Amino acid sequence: MSTAVQVLVLYYSRGGSTQQLADAIANGIEKAGAEAMMRTVASDDEAASARDLIVANEDLQQCDALVLGSPTRFGHMASGLQRFWETTSRDWLKGVLVDKPAAVFTSSSSMHGGQESTLLSMMVPLLHHGMMVLGIPYTEPELQQTESGGSPYGASHVEHAAGPRLSRHELTLAEQLGYRVARAAQRYSKENAS
Numbered sequence: 001m002s003t004a005v006q007v008l009v010l011y012y013s014r015g016g017s018t019q020q021l022a023d024a025i026a027n028g029i030e031k032a033g034a035e036a037m038m039r040t041v042a043s044d045d046e047a048a049s050a051r052d053l054i055v056a057n058e059d060l061q062q063c064d065a066l067v068l069g070s071p072t073r074f075g076h077m078a079s080g081l082q083r084f085w086e087t088t089s090r091d092w093l094k095g096v097l098v099d100k101p102a103a104v105f106t107s108s109s110s111m112h113g114g115q116e117s118t119l120l121s122m123m124v125p126l127l128h129h130g131m132m133v134l135g136i137p138y139t140e141p142e143l144q145q146t147e148s149g150g151s152p153y154g155a156s157h158v159e160h161a162a163g164p165r166l167s168r169h170e171l172t173l174a175e176q177l178g179y180r181v182a183r184a185a186q187r188y189s190k191e192n193a194s
């Protein structure tokens with residue numbers, strides 16, 4: 001069995017943009033020598049991608065860190081993800097996510113269409129669960145250079161500004177975020193072991 005730190009990448013994507021970010025984050029996680037557990041949620045709409053396994057509550061116990069991603073839906077996360085969080089009260093009571101590192105990401109169609117409110121509100125259930133939420137620091141040069149997505153609150157993609165694929169800045173920032181969360185989990189789990 002692998003002893004690598006496991007980072008749960010839990011996301012929903014209907015059109016594939018959030019999935020591109022999830023994949024970039026997974027690359028960053030793997031660059032750090034950790035393992036990305038890719039999970040999604042059951043959707044209301046047929047078109048949703050089911051490339052990855054549907055998340056189970058046991059995944060919360062198993063993971064050492066979590067990165068949560070959603071399309072911007074009227075300035076909030078998609079309802080399937082919110083619904084999943086509402087099934088987690090038993091895990092919340094047990095504290096299974098307490099002190100585990102976390103981060104968030106989103107994709108929207110427009111530049112000022114609610115990315116920041118989506119990212120900030122996605123942090124709220126993570127904070128209720130006692131997670132240590134990380135963002136992207138301004139020491140990442142791409143944060144100053146991007147003309148589309150990428151913010152101190154989390155990784156992001158803006159379709160109208162970047163086009164259907166992630167811009168190189170969005171891609172780098174998403175990878176860096178995955179790397180950062182994985183490194184934090186590795187440091188923290190080592191500290192707990194000693």
Ligand SMILES: Cc1cc2nc3c(=O)[nH]c(=O)nc-3n(C[C@H](O)[C@H](O)[C@H](O)COP(=O)(O)O)c2cc1C
Binds near residue numbers: 071072111
């Ligand atoms: C119900 C619904 C609500 C949306 N709300 C917003 C919004 O508030 N702001 C925005 O810029 N885009 C909004 N969008 C567009 C999506 O956020 C955007 O297309 C996103 O990149 C889709 O991600 P996906 O390809 O991973 O599904 C909305 C789309 C849907 C279907």
